[in-house]
Amino acid sequence: xxxxxxxxxxxxxxxxxxxxxxxxxxxxxxxxxxxxxxxxxxxxxxxxxxxxxxxxxxxxxxxxxxxxxxxxxxxxxxxxxxxxxxxxxxxxxxxxxxxxxxxxxxxxxxxxxxxxxxxxxxxxxxxxxxxxxxxxxxxxxxxxxxxxxxxxxxxxxxxxxxxxxxxxxxxxxxxxxxxxxxxxxxxxxxxxxxxxxxxxxxxxxxxxxxxxxxxxxxxxxxxxxxxxxxxxxxxxxxxxxxxxx
Numbered sequence: 001x002x003x004x005x006x007x008x009x010x011x012x013x014x015x016x017x018x019x020x021x022x023x024x025x026x027x028x029x030x031x032x033x034x035x036x037x038x039x040x041x042x043x044x045x046x047x048x049x050x051x052x053x054x055x056x057x058x059x060x061x062x063x064x065x066x067x068x069x070x071x072x073x074x075x076x077x078x079x080x081x082x083x084x085x086x087x088x089x090x091x092x093x094x095x096x097x098x099x100x101x102x103x104x105x106x107x108x109x110x111x112x113x114x115x116x117x118x119x120x121x122x123x124x125x126x127x128x129x130x131x132x133x134x135x136x137x138x139x140x141x142x143x144x145x146x147x148x149x150x151x152x153x154x155x156x157x158x159x160x161x162x163x164x165x166x167x168x169x170x171x172x173x174x175x176x177x178x179x180x181x182x183x184x185x186x187x188x189x190x191x192x193x194x195x196x197x198x199x200x201x202x203x204x205x206x207x208x209x210x211x212x213x214x215x216x217x218x219x220x221x222x223x224x225x226x227x228x229x230x231x232x233x234x235x236x237x238x239x240x241x242x243x244x245x
Contacts, residue, residue: 001067004031006097006146008088010115011041011075012056013183016176017207018152019101020063021166021224024173027064034067035060036091038115039075046193047182059179062172067095076111080118088122090133093141100146105227108155116151120229123149150226153210160225162232163214165241167221170211177204 005026007015015023015035023033037056040049047055053070060068071087078084092100102119103112125131127145135141153160166173181189185201197203214223218241234240 001032001034002096003034003066004097005033005099005101006092006095007033007035007101008038008103008115008119009035010038010073010078010103010111011044012037012039012052012070013041013059013177013180014103014112014154015101015152016059016063016173016180018154019224019226020059020176021169021173021211021222022101022164022226023063023065024169025164025166028168032066033063034065034069034095034097035063036088036095037068037070038073038078038088038118039111040070040072041075043075044183045196046191046199047180051182052180055180055182059176062176062179078111078114078118080114080121084118085122085125086131086133088118089126089131090135090141092123092126092146093133093144094135096144097146098148100149101226102149102151104151104154104156104158106156112154120149120151148228148230148232150228153225153227157210158225158227160214161228163217163223163225165215165218165220165223166211167215167223170222173211174204174208177207 007019009015027033041052042049103116105116106113123146127143129143133141185204211222214225215221
């Protein structure tokens with residue numbers, strides 16, 4: 001299956017927090033969307049890898065994804081090396097996305113920045129014909145390079161290269177985040193586990209506040225922000241969105 005937009009995240013829930021609005025908006029436009037999670041998030045203070053898998057499947061249904069796959073890399077201990085790059089390259093060549101939404105290049109959590117660099121470099125290497133990989137059936141894969149890699153902004157604030165209006169899908173985005181009841185604030189999650197940085201009501205409020213701030217930049221209610229290392233070109237001034245305020 002070839003995808004138009006592929007979200008790649010080091011932890012299940014990264015995409016939901018920071019890029020799920022774009023995935024849903026693009027799906028509404030008839031695009032094929034998917035998510036590849038690098039790890040199972042097994043080092044998370046709350047929950048278990050098995051529960052995270054159930055939660056990510058629930059979130060995928062809310063996002064109406066065409067596919068979701070987990071590569072099973074070691075949470076916290078994966079590296080940006082040839083072995084991990086080849087594993088990710090196989091996934092990129094499998095889904096052949098036009099656009100990749102990737103982890104931030106620098107962030108509070110070291111996994112995020114390391115994953116952001118791993119994703120960016122793998123997307124480039126995936127386009128090299130002499131980097132040889134095979135699919136699950138042992139057949140040679142064709143080289144493929146996404147046209148764009150956009151990095152979503154995570155815990156640390158950075159000025160975005162562009163923002164994307166997600167106002168029509170904000171309720172579904174919040175629902176997808178709350179699908180991870182073990183990770184984020186939930187009155188229904190009854191496990192006796194310690195409170196964490198992301199499990200407080202204030203953390204979810206900060207996520208919504210960031211979306212509102214990005215929306216305000218272009219005169220809409222909610223938007224997601226992204227950073228690109230590649231120059232973006234347009235062929236029409238109609239491509240710019242700026243609502244009257």
